[in-house]
Amino acid sequence: MAVDAPPPVEKTKSDKKERKRKRDAESDTVEQVPPSPPKKQKKKKRDKQSASAEVTEGDATPDVPAPAASASSTPCTPAEADAFLSKHSVTIHTPPNTDAVSPIISFDQLDIPPGLRSAFSGFKEPTPIQACTWPPALKCHDVVGIAETGSGKTLAFGIPALAQLILSPLNTKKSKKSSSVTVLVVAPTRELAIQTHDSLSALGAPFGIASVAVFGGVDKAPQIKTLANGNKDGKTTRIVVGTPGRILDLVNDGACDLSQVNYLVLDEADRMLDKGFENDIRAIISHTKQGAERQTMMFSATWPEAVRRLASTFQRDPVRVTVGSDDLTANSRVEQSLDVFDDVREKDNRLLKLLKSLSHKKASKKGSDEARILIFALYKKEASRVEGSLRRAGYDVGALHGDMSQSARMDALEKFKTGETGLLVATDVAARGLDIPNVGAVINYTFPLTLEDYIHRIGRTGRGGRSGKSITFFTGENHERSLAGELARVLRESNFDEQADKLQKFPMTIKKKTHSSYGAFFRDDITAAPTKIVF
Structure with missing residues (x-):
């Protein structure tokens, strides 16, 4: 901001001092006022004219003005930042030539449009994953966020996305196009896509x-x-949230234009890349902006090395924030217990006794004022059978699995969320990302196919800082026997040694990690630079 020209020389020294004090005060004020919209639009125009020349690593994307990362009157001190990272076991990996990340430990330190602050009502402070990913995300860096389920990852990527959209010229002036999609969020399940869409x-x-x-x-x-x-x-419409198959279907039909997408989010990224979605994800990303013009965010509760290598092809020197460990770790607020069965037919009677011991009432009480109980089955037919068995026993129970219509799935989930139905039997379609309030317990009627799915299943309880309980039925049949060693390791790492001891009669070997594309023979220690082959 320009300052007024100095007055004539003949003024007294006291007048000069007074003018100096006024100029200093004005300067202090200007530093705290965010740039006005016209200036941002002017910068936008300049960026468009020389995007290819000016965009460098870590710069804002050309089409989106970048809000300040953590401009605050009282940013945390280095000592406060170190204490925060140590307290929450946070590790931050920053690429070369990137500023160190200073966490935002108070909402007051977050420089975003005022209207967005309504998202924080009811929360005392940011979660660790939010505190550490907001600064680089708001500076338009690519980010990988690894944190336990229920840790606030949706707002971690949602707040920066909306802040950029609000400050975008597309939003400050009327656009001729009724739809100009610039934000794309890809999720592995329909229910998670709907939940994220509702929040945004x-x-x-x-x-x-x-x-x-x-x-x-x-x-x-x-x-x-x-x-x-x-x-x-x-x-x-500025934001599209969806599952890979339908997104790609609409793109191929010409109904969904992703050419302006400069903010991409892969939610539950490990599953997106390691569970059969890789080809669809690559195809979708090919339709978005490329290179420095796109900011790519990836969030998950687990981040295996093989998946990380694949993800590196989509991102530019991302800042990686890990809350806890990169390896499989269970939510520390979930009490884990294990029931080992010699006869699989004992599980039904044990389930009924368990529900009674958890004080879950029958249909007459509806369960609206009680903690909900989520029961996981492995297969769709198994889920239907368990649901029917509980209904015959007098329980008001819902179901959620792939053999149901989408409307029936949404209805069952909504009734469970509101407490109209206190019991829900589901397959792993409900294991990832769903934020269901007041889930007091998770029961694994049948053990999942992987330890990753076990971590995600029990993460449906103990969310938002609350405590929870998981009970797992384990028979040692079929696939379960080979996972006993890995389950015992997870239990011991969570300090449930007595539960882990129940698995001693099974082999305690831990299988080498495999990848869906590379099998058991992929290497975790590949460090050589890639070689370009010209044909």
Whole structure:
């Protein structure tokens, strides 16, 4: 900001001192005022004209003005930052030529549009993953966030996305296009996509920003209409949240234009890359902006080395924030217990006794004022059978699995979330990312196929700082026997040694990690630079 020209020389020394004090005060004020919208639009224009020349590693994407990362009147001191990282066991890996990350330990230190602060109502302070990923994300760095389930990852990537959209010229002036998608969130399940969409829609509504959820199992026509015309309130569609198959389907149909996407999120990224979605993900990313023009965020509760290598092809020198460990670690607030059976037929009677001991009431009480109980089965038919068995026993129970229509799945999940139904029997479709309030216990009726899925299953309880309980039925049959050693390790790392001892009759070998593409023979220690082959 320019200052006034100095007055004539003949003024007295006292006048000069007074003017100096005024100029100093004005300068202090200016430093704390964010740039006005016209200036940001001017910068935007300049960036467009010389995007290829000016964009360097760590710069803001050309089409999105970057808000300040942690401009605050009282940023945390280095001592406070070190204490925070130590207290929450946070490790931050920054690439070369990147500023060190100073966590945002108070919402007051977060420089975002004021209307977004409503997202923090009811929360005392940021979670560790939020505190450490917001600074690099708001500076438009690529980010990998690894944290236990229930740690606030949705807001960790949602707040920076909305902050950029709000400050974008597309949002400050009327666009001829009713839909200009610049934010894409890819999730592995329909339910997680819907949940993320609901969260982002509520936060973006006051700013005229709409989100559309696209997923299979329902008619494409309403999704296509919303993409083309915005939502029913006339808000323009800036955010797409969806599952890989339906996103790619709409892109191939020409109904979903991703060419302007400069903020990409892979939620539950380990599953996205390691459970059969890799080809779809690569195809989707090929339709978005490339290189320095796109910011890519990846979040998950686990981050195996093989998956990390694949993810590196999508990101540019990401800042990696790990809360706890990169390896499989269970939510520390979940009490884990184990029931080992010699006869698989004993599980049904044990389940009924367990529900009674957990004081879960039958249908007459509806369970609306009680902690909900989530029961995991491995297969769809098994889930249906367990649901029928509990219903015959007088329990008000819902089900969630792939043999149900999407409307029935959404209805069952909503009733469970509101407490209208206190019991839900589900397959692993409900294991990832779902934020269901007041889940007091998770029962693994059948052990999952992987330890990753076990971690995610029990993470449906103990969320938001609360404590929870998991009970796992283990028979040692089929796939379970080979996972006994890995389960025992997870239990011992969580200080449940007595539970781990129950598995001693099974082999305690820990299998070498495998990858869906490379099998058991991939190498974790590849350090050589890639060689370009020219044909």
